[in-house]
Amino acid sequence: MKPIIVMQSDFGTDSGLVASMHGMCRIVDRELEVEDITHALPAFDVKAASYCLQYTVPYWPEGTVFVSVVDPGVGTSRKASVARLKNGSYVVTPDNGTLTYLQDMIGITQIREIDGQKNRYNNTRDVHTFHGRDLFAYCAAKLASGLITYEEVGESYPVEEIVRHEVYGAEVSDKYVKACIQSYDPFGSAELSVLNVDFAKTGFKHGDMTDITITCEGEEVFHERVPYERSFGYVPVGSNLIFNDLASFVTIGCNQGYFARRYGLDGEKEYVVEIREA
Template sequence: MNNKHLVLQTDFGLVDGAVSAMLGVAYTVAPEVTISNLTHEIEPYNINDASYRLLQTVAYWPAKTVFVSVVDPGVGSSRRSVVAKTTAGQYIVTPDNGSLSHVAKFVGLESVKEINEEVDRLPHSEKSHTFHGRDVYVYNGAMIADNESYYDNLSKEVSVDSVKTLEITEPELRDGVIHGVIDILDVRFGSLWTNIPLELVEEAGIQTGDKISVQIYHDDIKKYDNQLLFGHSFADVAVGETVGYINSLIRLGIAINQQNFSQTYNIGTGNDWLIQIKKVKGE
């Protein structure tokens, strides 16, 4: 059974040949590798979303799987190119621009090697400076997927602590109110995924079937204020009604059954989208 896995993530989309070129390089370098796509629909330049999608996915792949994540607004600049090995044994090849933030915090990094962009790259690509996804990242990713010792032979190990990380806000419970942020969307369906873990929901005394108060703020302006059911899933409420639930990352989500919450209420994501949750008294 082939256990050489390469998983690709970019903000390139599929409207041109960029992703196909990356696939071609990978198959040329490692003909026996199995290539899968995490997503190529990251919002252009959105490093935070790239970081979160890696967290959403990496832990479900076996050790030795190699991820290539290319959301690289600084391509051609002085930012480093790196390979990180997680504490669970997967590898992530990526620009060192914050895309390792969530994996570093919630999974852990065992070691990190810097890629020499002048040497460790697709042969004869030295004159190209704007497509490192093809020339640097997928090339190195395929080399590691084909033979794990390639990682060991990368000459420059760097400190795990030196990896660039984005700010990740911690949720907290104060006076019965959970304060968190909206990390990201369940994109296709528009549900909100918060940074509030199930443990904090339980600590606030909220149980399945309770009514919860939900307030959402952006730049100190209240954007949403409602009471809704905290249920198991979307089907606990009628079509068009709102519900709180625990998502696949065991964190609080907010949704409208069979409708798009984000579009309906014009709600965004990031550390400046604050959410407050509390149990409705008497429920």
């Protein structure tokens, strides 16, 4: 059985771009199965691409070939790469920070730069702005179909040279966390920079009340006692809670409410979050 190809990008779904990438895979091999994560990632947001991959990749079969194309440097000297992960899957992507969370949370055993002479679609060599189709989808399809081995992708280079974006950390101790808001989910919940597994080290248990303060440039924008619960249904509609999010990080949200909008949180601003025992 051939590996599945799974794609994500910032291309949107209101044009033929995604269909062209799917079609390229079928040109290489009509039997390939091609699926999508999302094509609605924020434009040019490499960090969002990286974040999305880290909580999606573990839930596909070993050997899956992921194609991630958020590529503000398309057509330039940035490396086009294929990373082999410790779980046996592959990620075909520009090496521009997209691999950061995967490197930290799953692990990368090897990375190779795509040989553009051998593993690029020949019929569009005069086009330099659609590597998603002409380089990444094409190379991924050759790899998934078995037309090339991983070693034939191109020359390897040190894993230590992988380009990384900034990763926010967290200070964790007994009944205390200092972190930041690193993203917002589709329901407006604020995803923090503390991993679920690290939050467990604080000693907080489900049902505990916490004291949460959120500041922006030293100004307090939120201060409230908030329960730590398994899920939204443990608090009344409209009430806030903190919980272990599916995307690996502890999150502050509101039962059937949009937390970020309720408190005027701005995705362009930086917020510091402190969690203490109530």
